[in-house]
Amino acid sequence: MSVLGALVLLTALGAAPDAADPLAGSPNLQFRVVEPKPFADALRHELVLSPFVPQVGSTFTTHWLTSLTYTFHATEWLGLRIQPFWVWHAQRSRFSSELLSRVRQDAAAASSVMLHWGAVAAPEWAPLRGKFAAFGGTVRYGLVLFAGAGVGQTEIELKTADAVGPATYGSTGLRMVATGGAGFRVQLGDRFTVRLEVQDLIHWGSVSHINGCDATDLRVLNDQHTAGTVTGAGVSAQCTVGAFQGTAGGYDRANDLGIAQAKVSEGGTDTLHVVGIYLGFGVEL
Amino acid sequence: MLALAGLAGLLAPVRAHASPEPPVQPRLYPVAGRFSLAATVGISVFDTLTRTGTLDVRAGWDFSDWLGVDVTVTDALSGHTALADRVGQHLLQTPAEGTVDDLSDLWQLKAMVLGGVRLAPVYGKFNLGPDLPIRFQAYLWLGGGAAWLDRTSVAICRNVTSREQGTCGDWFTESRVAPVVSGALGFRLFTGVHGAVVLELRNLVWKDDYLLGVDRAAAEAGNVSGHRAPSPGFTNTVLVDLGYAFFF
Numbered sequence: 001m002s003v004l005g006a007l008v009l010l011t012a013l014g015a016a017p018d019a020a021d022p023l024a025g026s027p028n029l030q031f032r033v034v035e036p037k038p039f040a041d042a043l044r045h046e047l048v049l050s051p052f053v054p055q056v057g058s059t060f061t062t063h064w065l066t067s068l069t070y071t072f073h074a075t076e077w078l079g080l081r082i083q084p085f086w087v088w089h090a091q092r093s094r095f096s097s098e099l100l101s102r103v104r105q106d107a108a109a110a111s112s113v114m115l116h117w118g119a120v121a122a123p124e125w126a127p128l129r130g131k132f133a134a135f136g137g138t139v140r141y142g143l144v145l146f147a148g149a150g151v152g153q154t155e156i157e158l159k160t161a162d163a164v165g166p167a168t169y170g171s172t173g174l175r176m177v178a179t180g181g182a183g184f185r186v187q188l189g190d191r192f193t194v195r196l197e198v199q200d201l202i203h204w205g206s207v208s209h210i211n212g213c214d215a216t217d218l219r220v221l222n223d224q225h226t227a228g229t230v231t232g233a234g235v236s237a238q239c240t241v242g243a244f245q246g247t248a249g250g251y252d253r254a255n256d257l258g259i260a261q262a263k264v265s266e267g268g269t270d271t272l273h274v275v276g277i278y279l280g281f282g283v284e285l
Numbered sequence: 286m287l288a289l290a291g292l293a294g295l296l297a298p299v300r301a302h303a304s305p306e307p308p309v310q311p312r313l314y315p316v317a318g319r320f321s322l323a324a325t326v327g328i329s330v331f332d333t334l335t336r337t338g339t340l341d342v343r344a345g346w347d348f349s350d351w352l353g354v355d356v357t358v359t360d361a362l363s364g365h366t367a368l369a370d371r372v373g374q375h376l377l378q379t380p381a382e383g384t385v386d387d388l389s390d391l392w393q394l395k396a397m398v399l400g401g402v403r404l405a406p407v408y409g410k411f412n413l414g415p416d417l418p419i420r421f422q423a424y425l426w427l428g429g430g431a432a433w434l435d436r437t438s439v440a441i442c443r444n445v446t447s448r449e450q451g452t453c454g455d456w457f458t459e460s461r462v463a464p465v466v467s468g469a470l471g472f473r474l475f476t477g478v479h480g481a482v483v484l485e486l487r488n489l490v491w492k493d494d495y496l497l498g499v500d501r502a503a504a505e506a507g508n509v510s511g512h513r514a515p516s517p518g519f520t521n522t523v524l525v526d527l528g529y530a531f532f533f
Contacts (some may be wrong), residue, residue, distance in 0.1 A: 103385040
């Protein structure tokens with residue numbers, strides 16, 4: 001964090017929200033035509049946990065993730081959000097499995113890359129505020145829009161789960177992740193919020209390395225596997241040979257080498273969208 | 286005692302003015318007891334093998350400001366996505382050996398009649414810019430009806446015109462009428478007493494049906510065999526609808 005960033009954060013932490021109402025004591029005030037915002041957001045901090053975020057509209061992959069969003073509300077209508085996320089369930093989609101089992105076709109490697117974890121930062125804009133009556137009460141809400149970028153660790157499925165062993169995955173490295181989304185933020189009193197947002201995590205690129213190994217490394221390792229033992233001699237320092245050694249649920253990980261080599265050699269690029277429904281519960285400090 | 290009375294005297298008016306009640310505005314656009322007629326267009330989102338565009342005409346009656354019923358007649362244009370065409374092409378480029386299972390979720394909507402209940406517990410407003418307050422009603426819709434569906438396979442071809450190009454002159458097709466269940470989340474954005482923009486996210490669910498174990502060589506000779514999938518599951522189609530409703 002830069003010095004300027006630290007100063008802004010310290011100033012924000014020390015600042016108290018300005019809730020003073022200049023008309024509060026006026027004896028001439030009978031009705032308010034323009035009602036003041038009862039809960040100020042400016043210079044406050046909001047933490048929102050979205051425990052279960054399902055991906056919607058997936059084609060070849062399915063993601064379920066958990067997200068924690070920190071938002072610093074610089075003004076009533078503008079904030080900055082930082083959002084780490086962790087994908088705890090990422091696998092081939094039902095459609096992709098069906099393609100493989102029924103017509104023996106697989107998605108291109110570049111279209112099968114999955115997010116594993118990451119973090120994005122984005123300015124957040126709250127252009128609309130309103131209230132509505134529901135079941136006899138009044139609910140205050142705001143529309144939020146945001147767009148930003150970050151990074152994400154990605155992986156690709158090498159082997160599907162079958163009788164031979166569990167599904168295996170290989171790391172395809174860190175990628176830039178762009179994000180954009182919109183949603184509603186409902187305030188429950190001064191402290192608590194509920195957010196319902198639709199957010200797209202966008203990443204793109206080709207599969208040029210798996211577990212740090214490029215096509216040449218994978219060819220060398222595959223040759224070693226064919227000869228008997230994967231020693232790792234003669235590959236680049238970035239190549240994590242250990243990821244292709246040992247067993248996983250009785251499955252010899254060296255068998256992934258041929259698949260990994262084929263995927264890296266495929267070429268091609270794709271832009272992938274992970275559109276999720278984020279239902280989050282927040283606290284404002 | 287005197288001090289307490291004085292303190293109460295000081296606090297009472299302050300408390301009264303600290304949070305003056307906002308004026309209670311009556312509902313500007315009541316819909317209770319009114320008939321509505323709406324036209325909407327829709328497109329499917331999250332398409333995998335099929336894509337759909339719809340044109341709806343909808344008649345509704347609102348029993349109260351929060352409860353109503355609708356009857357919708359839908360005409361639809363639908364077809365395969367480019368992905369579905371590629372899957373079929375790549376399959377045909379392989380030799381016609383053994384059997385093939387058809388893919389799920391290939392039924393395409395052609396027409397539909399729906400009836401359902403609209404529950405609108407939320408009425409509110411927001412400001413679109415400084416001088417344009419928009420009153421809206423948010424609703425949940427649940428209902429069902431009948432859908433006229435067509436299906437064109439991407440795995441069963443009765444006349445391969447080019448093995449190299451992977452082109453088919455006669456894909457296996459089917460038609461049927463199936464029960465459909467629909468749910469929607471929508472908004473009526475009132476533009477006046479007599480009209481509202483309708484924006485909704487609608488889900489359509491029908492039972493799938495397709496063939497398994499089709500002999501490819503026999504099918505390419507025009508003799509489609511195989512058996513119906515015992516547990517075909519359900520097809521889920523999500524539409525975004527946009528339209529306008531007139532209130533009478």
